[in-house]
Amino acid sequence: MYRRIVVLTGAGISAESGIKTFRDQHGLWEEHHIEDVATPEGYARDIDFVERFYNTRLEQLNGGDVAPNAAHVALAKLEAEFDGELLVITQNVDDLHERAGSLRLLHMHGELAKGRCPQSLQTFVLREPFGVDNCCTCCIPAKRLRPHIVWFGEMPFGMDRIHDALDHCDLFIAIGTSGTVYPAAGFVDAANHHGAQTVEVNLVEADRHSQFQYHLTGKAGEIVPQLVEQILAGKVIGSDKPD
Ligand SMILES: [Zn+2]
Numbered sequence: 001m002y003r004r005i006v007v008l009t010g011a012g013i014s015a016e017s018g019i020k021t022f023r024d025q026h027g028l029w030e031e032h033h034i035e036d037v038a039t040p041e042g043y044a045r046d047i048d049f050v051e052r053f054y055n056t057r058l059e060q061l062n063g064g065d066v067a068p069n070a071a072h073v074a075l076a077k078l079e080a081e082f083d084g085e086l087l088v089i090t091q092n093v094d095d096l097h098e099r100a101g102s103l104r105l106l107h108m109h110g111e112l113a114k115g116r117c118p119q120s121l122q123t124f125v126l127r128e129p130f131g132v133d134n135c136c137t138c139c140i141p142a143k144r145l146r147p148h149i150v151w152f153g154e155m156p157f158g159m160d161r162i163h164d165a166l167d168h169c170d171l172f173i174a175i176g177t178s179g180t181v182y183p184a185a186g187f188v189d190a191a192n193h194h195g196a197q198t199v200e201v202n203l204v205e206a207d208r209h210s211q212f213q214y215h216l217t218g219k220a221g222e223i224v225p226q227l228v229e230q231i232l233a234g235k236v237i238g239s240d241k242p243d
Contacts, residue, residue, distance in 0.1 A: 001234050002197075003084040006162075006169040007075060008187055010091045012176020012203055013220045016069045019061065019094050030057070038151045047144075051130035054147045058112050058126065061094050068100035071175065071220035074228040076101035081232055087165045089158070091177060091184075093149055108156040108183075115145030123148050156183060166190040171237070173227065174212065175201045175220050188212055199237055201227070214238050 011021045020030055029037055030053075036042045037053045060066065079086050079102055088105045090097055093112045097105050114123045117136035124145060128134055135142035150156050166172065172191035177184050188198050188211045199214040200206060201223050206215035214237060216223050230237060 001084075002171045002231060004165075004169045005078075005082065005084065005086045005171045005173070005231070006165045006187075006191065006196075007078075007086070007088045008091070008172070008174045008177060008184060009071075009075075009088065009097070010175065010177025010184070013069070013071050013224075014092045014094055014096060015176070016071065016219060016221050017066055017094075017096055019066060019092075019096070021092055021094070034152060038149070039153060040151055041153075043146065043151070050147070054112065054149070055129040055131075057093075058129070061112055066094075066096075068096040069221040071224035072096050072100035072102070074225040078228045078231060079104055087161075089162055089165075089187075106158045106161060108150070108158055108162065110147070110149040110157065112147075112149070114148035116148040117143050118146050119143050159183075162187070163190060166196075167194055169194070169196045171199070171231075172196050173199045173201065175224060176203070178202070178207070185211065197237060199227070 014021055028034065032053060037050055043050045075088055075097065086104060088097060088102055089108055090105065091109050093107065093110055095111065095113055113126055115126050115130060115134065116123050117138050120138045122136065122138045124136065130145060130147065132144060134145050136145055166187055167190065169191055172188060174184055174188065191198050192211060198212045199216065200210065200212040201216045201220055203219060205217050206212065227237060
């Protein structure tokens with residue numbers, strides 16, 4: 001029986017819902033160069049362009065054809081029914097975990113649906129698109145909100161809480177993220193170091209240098225619901241591997 005579980009989700013789980021994020025592209029995000037749309041320098045160079053980019057991403061996310069998939073739903077079920085502690089850490093900036101019902105969730109790379117005051121760092125749920133008039137309510141004069149997204153060169157959110165959770169977990173599952181690139185590579189090392197079981201779920205076969213103890217290859221939407229049923233049934237992963 002597991003008592004404390006940490007789940008890390010990456011681009012792969014969102015891809016199965018039709019959403020692309022910059023972590024899964026080779027230097028591109030929706031055909032835009034990362035350095036133009038996902039760096040502080042790109043933002044400083046052309047605020048209007050970057051704001052239009054994030055406004056479009058948010059419109060796409062809120063368009064009718066994007067929905068959580070079976071993996072998101074299964075993780076929300078795990079949170080609702082698991083008797084121990086669960087923390088879901090996501091590298092994704094969409095809100096598909098929330099839409100599926102997850103509450104104990106940490107967006108380490110920020111959220112598309114929020115803007116941030118550059119002065120106080122307070123975050124605001126966006127009520128209108130980014131623009132010159134979309135400002136904070138915490139400063140006088142009010143400051144123009146910036147996307148609440150961790151850009152390249154910026155520190156991910158919640159690292160203290162993440163490491164605290166990893167130091168005390170007995171199961172760490174990474175879903176749809178390579179697990180071999182920082183910071184996920186550090187997460188699995190921390191979990192292994194503290195004696196947790198470590199499991200990765202990926203569409204492509206695991207890298208042979210992977211630090212995970214178990215590798216499950218296939219669609220998250222098919223594998224994660226099976227894993228969740230195993231955990232809720234009190235089984236140890238690997239003792240009864242899903243097909
Ligand atoms: Zn402010």
